[in-house]
Amino acid sequence: MAEPLRVIDFGCCPPLRSQTLWHAIGYGVSAGAPATLSFVRPAAPYVCVGYHRRIDEVDRDYCRANGLPVLRRMVGGGPVYLDADQLLFQICLPAGAVSPVRWQALRRLLEPAVAAFHAVGAPAVLDADSEICLGEAKVCGHGAGQIGGAVVVCGNLIEHFDHEQATRVLALADPAQRDLTLALMRRFVAATPVDPVAFQAAAVAAYAAALGRTARPGELGDVEHVALAALDERFVRDSWLAGPYRPVPRSDAGPVARQVKVRAGVWTFGATHEGAQVAAAVAQGTVLEARLRDPGLDGLAGQAERALVGIPLRSVGEVLAGFGDPGRRLAAAFAAADPGRL
Amino acid sequence: MEPAAPVLVAGFPLALDRRYHAETHMWVLATEPGRVRIGMDAVGIETSGTLAQLSFVPVGSELAAGQPFGQLEAAKFVGPLVSPVSGVVAEVNDEVVADAGLAARDPYGAGWLIEASLGDAAAELPGLLADPAEITAWFAAKVAHYRLEGVIAQ
Numbered sequence: 001m002a003e004p005l006r007v008i009d010f011g012c013c014p015p016l017r018s019q020t021l022w023h024a025i026g027y028g029v030s031a032g033a034p035a036t037l038s039f040v041r042p043a044a045p046y047v048c049v050g051y052h053r054r055i056d057e058v059d060r061d062y063c064r065a066n067g068l069p070v071l072r073r074m075v076g077g078g079p080v081y082l083d084a085d086q087l088l089f090q091i092c093l094p095a096g097a098v099s100p101v102r103w104q105a106l107r108r109l110l111e112p113a114v115a116a117f118h119a120v121g122a123p124a125v126l127d128a129d130s131e132i133c134l135g136e137a138k139v140c141g142h143g144a145g146q147i148g149g150a151v152v153v154c155g156n157l158i159e160h161f162d163h164e165q166a167t168r169v170l171a172l173a174d175p176a177q178r179d180l181t182l183a184l185m186r187r188f189v190a191a192t193p194v195d196p197v198a199f200q201a202a203a204v205a206a207y208a209a210a211l212g213r214t215a216r217p218g219e220l221g222d223v224e225h226v227a228l229a230a231l232d233e234r235f236v237r238d239s240w241l242a243g244p245y246r247p248v249p250r251s252d253a254g255p256v257a258r259q260v261k262v263r264a265g266v267w268t269f270g271a272t273h274e275g276a277q278v279a280a281a282v283a284q285g286t287v288l289e290a291r292l293r294d295p296g297l298d299g300l301a302g303q304a305e306r307a308l309v310g311i312p313l314r315s316v317g318e319v320l321a322g323f324g325d326p327g328r329r330l331a332a333a334f335a336a337a338d339p340g341r342l
Numbered sequence: 343m344e345p346a347a348p349v350l351v352a353g354f355p356l357a358l359d360r361r362y363h364a365e366t367h368m369w370v371l372a373t374e375p376g377r378v379r380i381g382m383d384a385v386g387i388e389t390s391g392t393l394a395q396l397s398f399v400p401v402g403s404e405l406a407a408g409q410p411f412g413q414l415e416a417a418k419f420v421g422p423l424v425s426p427v428s429g430v431v432a433e434v435n436d437e438v439v440a441d442a443g444l445a446a447r448d449p450y451g452a453g454w455l456i457e458a459s460l461g462d463a464a465a466e467l468p469g470l471l472a473d474p475a476e477i478t479a480w481f482a483a484k485v486a487h488y489r490l491e492g493v494i495a496q
Contacts, residue, residue: 051413051420052395076394076418101493102419103391130417145420244397244413247436340443342394 005208006036006218009200012084015046015069020231021220022090022154023074026147028224035093036218037207039200045083045162047169050076050143055243059171068169072241075145075154078261081169085160087196089113091207092152106130106144109153112206113140119202120194129264137190138263157199161191170260176279176291177258177270183289184262184281255336271336276329280308280337287311294326304330313337348450351478352485354384357450361470362477363426367484369450370426370470373457377432378467380411380425381454382445385484389493391416393442398423398434398456405429405458407469412455415442426470429458 010021018040025036046069047058055070057079063070082088091109098105107130114132117124117139124132124139132140132155142155166189167182192199208215220228234240257271270279276294280287290308292301300323307319316334320327348355360371367386371379387393398412405411410422411431434456438444445453460467471477488494 050415050418052397052415074420076415076420101389101488101491102421103417104493106417106419143418143420146422245400245434245439246397247440340392341441 002212002214004034004216004218005204005211005213006034007204007215008036008038008218008220010038010040012041012043014043015071015082016232016235018042018046018082018088019048019071019073020228020235022088022092022152023147023231024220024224024228025090025092026074026150026152027227028221029092029094029150030148031223033221033224034218035097035211035213036091037204037215038090038092039203040088040090042082042084042086042088045081045165046071047079047081048073049079049243051145052076052244053078054246055241057171059169063169070241071235072243073143074147075143075152077141077143079170080141081162081166082156083162083165085158085162085191087157087159087200088154089156089200089203090152090154092147092150093211095146095149095151098151102144103130105151106142106153108210109144109151110142110155112210113142113155113203115206115210116199116203117192119206120192120199122192122194124192127264131264133263134190134192137188139190139192157194157196158189158191159193159196161189163189172258172260172270174258174270174277174279176277176293177260177268180279180281180289180291181260181262181268184266184268184283188263188266188283255333257333257336257338259337259342261342267339267342269337271333273333273336274329276326276333278330278333280334282313282337282339285313285339287313287316292330294329296326296329297323300326313339348384349478352482354388354481354485355450356383356478356481358474358477360450361426361467361472362480363424363470364480366424366426368424368426370467371454376460377457378427378429378460379454379457380427381449382423383481384449385481385488385494387446387449389488390414390421391419393446394418395420396423396439396442396445396455398439399431401431401434403431405431423455425458427458427460427467429460431456432459433457 144153163185172178255273257269259269261267280290317331320331346359348357367383395415411425412423
């Protein structure tokens, strides 16, 4: 007889619980609870940052003023805006049940989600970057991690996406970078307005089939209730929200770009150098759009911006060399962009 | 003492002047009596995916062999870095925390992860591969296995 796949639908929960409930399952599965697929819908909007990300990537003043809690999760990825128009799902298995090779485990545990999208009429694909996409747009955010002795992969069905809020909650000092980020969000992140009940049923069937298990409704066990209480406390502590230790960047390290990843291979950055200021949108290593400011450009900003469209990031310096000293300063600001830090 | 230059084994660099934990791909290099430097070998790095972030427990934390001493994030997957030794964290490599890619670019040198003080070095290091011939054979077999599984390119 096949092992069970416990299925828990937490329904609509406050922001904190929409994170801590499934983290608690990680500890339960570590302690012997069956593999579990869970669902939860945030009752109110909030912002959630990945385990390693700096909290100052989020505009906390804006969030505070607008009643948006900010939480830190134990899995990876960047800051995300979550609300009641998103159905969050999480698959959790003992670490020994998946490949020890992280990207293999991630892909295996995202493939049933792709099947669920197909089942509700959305022909999504899992691309080479392990993004679930329809065309060029990401339709499902995801993160993954090991909690105790369990591996968890989480994702979401986005029924409606508030691109403006998702951009607004980010700390972006340069309005030009904010504009570019919003434009990329609109182009590269899309909702899938399907019946969430049908999607949920399809996900249960797809995960049960992929894992060779029999889906059974379940609920949290004692270990998980204890873990949940501890997580509820941990996740609201300032020390947890601050995140793991990160060294202060060296003051002599040159300009540091503020970078925002929209989906794999698609990002914006903003940087300054000696009074020159750049903001750019980049896709697959090529400049989609750039906004340039330098006191010495003397009305040539538009010309320089047009000259950069379609240029590989690595060749930007050659193009800007034709714009004299301002071009040199702008090229130095561009050099701060580092896709390796995304 | 300058570390010995790595040799190429099955297409990946391998330093033979240190010990290895066969399961986790962590290496351990004695830097002075009772103190070791810990890092991850080139194949461990390769199979993790593109490193995005590394974080470690604070200096002064107790280390237990087989238990996490930090976290590694690659492809949005956060997983534990498992200690090959018991002891106390004496230093963390701020450079690799600031730039996780350093661990991939120079896994046996500047990309080290932490240093640990060992209570009793001789007692804590058994279980690690120490003989260069044994290390080379283990490493080559691991690469062959990962290639067969499609985890790393042929």
